[in-house]
Every structure is written in C-alpha cells, then in structure tokens.
Amino acid sequence: MTAHWPTADLDEVRRLHVLAAGIPGAHVTERLLDAPFTEVWALLADIEGSFGLIEPDMRHIRVIRTDGERLEARAWSRFGMRARFDGVLRPGWCWLQSRFLLIGAAAAAEPGGGTRVALTGGVRVPGRAAIVPLGVRREAERALDRLAALVAPREDQRER
Amino acid sequence: MSGDDARLVRAAQNGDTLAMNELLDRLTPYVGRICGPIALPNGDDATQEALVAIFRALRTLKEPAALYGWVRRIAVREAIRVAHRDSRSTPAELTEVPAVGDPQLAADIRDVLTRLSPEHRAVLTLRDVEGLDEHAAAELLGIPTGTIKSRLHRARDSFRKAWTS
Known part of the structure; x- marks a missing residue:
C-alpha cells in the first residue's frame, strides 16, 4: 500500500558523503565539471587506464577479477608498493579498499548541467574504517585537477 | 532482519568499508521510504542526514538484530528535524x-x-x-x-x- 507514497533517494555524490561520515578522518572533496556525466564517468571508471592518471598514488592498476559490480585489483604505487584492492564499481560509484588504502569516487549529473564529482579516501588505519587525516584534501584536489584536465577542455569550470 | 544483515553490521562495525557500502545499499531505500513522506520536498536531505547519523553511530549499535528499529528511530527523528528546518514549510x-x-x-x-x-x-x-x-x-x-x-x-x-x- 505504499506505491503512491512519496519516497526519497540519494544520488551517488550524497551517498559518498554518507559513507565518508562513517569513516573518521575521511574528507569529501567535490567539484562541478562542465562536462556530461558519461564523459566524466568514463574517465573514472577506466580502472586500468585513466583512473591511474587521476589518483596520484596509483601508478598502475590491473583488474584481476570481476563479479557483477564487485572487482578485485592489484595496484602499484609510485613508490613501488603493491596493494590488493577489493571494491565495487558501477555507474557513478567506485569504492576500493585495501588493507592500507581507501579510495572512493562518485559522480552524478547536475540538474542544471554538468557533472558533480566527489572524491574521498587516503591512507587507511590498517584494517579499520578510519583514515589518517594527513594531506587528504590536498591529494583529492590534485586528483580533481587531473580529472578536470582530462575532461574536454572548457573555460567555465566552477568550484563549490 | 536476516542473518545476512547481522553479519553485515558486524563486519561494518569491525572496519570493513565494503560491508558498510553494502549496508548502505540495503538501508537507503528503507530510510527513503520513511523520510520521503515526513520531510516531503526535503526528503533527499533528510535521507542523507539520517544515514549520516546512522553511519556515524553504527559502532554504538550493540545488537545487530535491532538494526531496523534503530534505523527507523533515527530516520523519523531526522526527517521531522529537517522538515521543521525548512523555511518553506507551511x-x-x-x-x-x-x-x-x-x-x-x-x-x-x-x-x-x-x-x-x-x-x-x-x-x-x-x-x-x-x-x-x-x-x-x-x-x-x-x-x-x-x-x-x-x-x-x-x-x-x-x-x-x-x-x-
């Protein structure tokens, strides 16, 4: 009997704020890009390609296994360290977890045009849902700078 | 409340962020069904704020079997609060x-x-x-x-x- 009752929902960017709220030390950095969702998300969802260009710690990533939305990947950082990630990848949403790192990315089409992108993550307190809060905002800003540079160049990128 | 839900809650409380992600998938429609009719045009805000409160406090949930009752209580409280905050409400x-x-x-x-x-x-x-x-x-x-x-x-x-x- 609830078919006609109003319901509410979360887009993926709001969703990232919720998940980050449950992770002490996590900070969500957002930016509005003047590009369509499909274009922006194609860059973030290319785990073995452009994703490694956007996330500064991930020099090379290889997807080992996929099962629906779930994936397992192996990554090598710029410092040569290797990590095994388990994660979820679906349109507008990417969440990757290793013992020492958490990476979250979300994107949603903005009603007025463009795409809102949000990033979170950083060095994980090993095995815990917590992030060492050092440099996380700066790294996220840099990652968004890289993403913005990969998106077809436009003049009017706006920051929130 | 299934045994699977209880397993997810335990895993999330123990720091597994993928379990948190899956728990969020399960709770979002439930919270949205409560916040939507109470907060009306601010239903999405209320849903987000309720889920933020839920995930911040998840470690304090001692009995996973009580998950949905606990979530319902927070969702109703947040939906009423957000509805009152809206200056457009008549x-x-x-x-x-x-x-x-x-x-x-x-x-x-x-x-x-x-x-x-x-x-x-x-x-x-x-x-x-x-x-x-x-x-x-x-x-x-x-x-x-x-x-x-x-x-x-x-x-x-x-x-x-x-x-x-």
Whole structure:
C-alpha cells in the first residue's frame, strides 16, 4: 500500500558523503565539471587506464577479477608498493579498499548541467574504517585537477 | 532482519568499508521510504542526514538484530528535524491524522501529507507505511499512547472538513 507514497533517494555524490561520515578522518572533496556525466564517468571508471592518471598514488592498476559490480585489483604505487584492492564499481560509484588504502569516487549529473564529482579516501588505519587525516584534501584536489584536465577542455569550470 | 544483515553490521562495525557500502545499499531505500513522506520536498536531505547519523553511530549499535528499529528511530527523528528546518514549510491545516481506510488517503496521499505537521506525518507514516501499532508509534515518537490514539481516531471529521472546505 505504499506505491503512491512519496519516497526519497540519494544520488551517488550524497551517498559518498554518507559513507565518508562513517569513516573518521575521511574528507569529501567535490567539484562541478562542465562536462556530461558519461564523459566524466568514463574517465573514472577506466580502472586500468585513466583512473591511474587521476589518483596520484596509483601508478598502475590491473583488474584481476570481476563479479557483477564487485572487482578485485592489484595496484602499484609510485613508490613501488603493491596493494590488493577489493571494491565495487558501477555507474557513478567506485569504492576500493585495501588493507592500507581507501579510495572512493562518485559522480552524478547536475540538474542544471554538468557533472558533480566527489572524491574521498587516503591512507587507511590498517584494517579499520578510519583514515589518517594527513594531506587528504590536498591529494583529492590534485586528483580533481587531473580529472578536470582530462575532461574536454572548457573555460567555465566552477568550484563549490 | 536476516542473518545476512547481522553479519553485515558486524563486519561494518569491525572496519570493513565494503560491508558498510553494502549496508548502505540495503538501508537507503528503507530510510527513503520513511523520510520521503515526513520531510516531503526535503526528503533527499533528510535521507542523507539520517544515514549520516546512522553511519556515524553504527559502532554504538550493540545488537545487530535491532538494526531496523534503530534505523527507523533515527530516520523519523531526522526527517521531522529537517522538515521543521525548512523555511518553506507551511502551517498544518489538519490537526489530526486521517483514519485507516479513509478514501482521501488513497486518492491523494501527497496532498494529505502537505496539510499535516511533520509530527502528524510521522504518525501516519509509522502506521500506514511501517505498520506500527499505536503503542509502538507512541514509544518511537516519545509521546503518550493516548496522544497517538487521539491523533488517529478523532481524525475523520476534521480531516474531511478540511478536505471539503
């Protein structure tokens, strides 16, 4: 009997704020890009390609296994360290977890045009849902700078 | 509440962020069904704020079997709070909740909801969406059972009067 009752929902960017709220030390950095969702998300969802260009710690990533939305990947950082990630990848949403790192990315089409992108993550307190809060905002800003540079160049990128 | 839900809660409490992610997938529609009718145009904000409160406090949930009751309590509290915060909200025209089976409820539930205060919307949502009895709704809202009963049972006349005016 609830078919006609109003319901509410979360887009993926709001969703990232919720998940980050449950992770002490996590900070969500957002930016509005003047590009369509499909274009922006194609860059973030290319785990073995452009994703490694956007996330500064991930020099090379290889997807080992996929099962629906779930994936397992192996990554090598710029410092040569290797990590095994388990994660979820679906349109507008990417969440990757290793013992020492958490990476979250979300994107949603903005009603007025463009795409809102949000990033979170950083060095994980090993095995815990917590992030060492050092440099996380700066790294996220840099990652968004890289993403913005990969998106077809436009003049009017706006920051929130 | 399934054993799978309890396993997810335990894993999330122990720091598995993928379990948190899956728990969020499961809880979002449930919280949205509560916050939507209570917070109306601010339903998405209320859903986000309720889930933020839920995930911040997840470690304090001692008994995973109580998950949905605990979530429901937070969702109702946040939805009422967000609804009151909205400067666009209009004073309630209806002072009572329409009775079960009132044909107007089936005709246009959104119109009925916009005429009620957030607290009355909460009573209606708990009764008609969540299927709670008067005692459980009163306990959840922190008001006497008698108040719930009066809101529910003395409703029909005033509701119809407002509807037809």
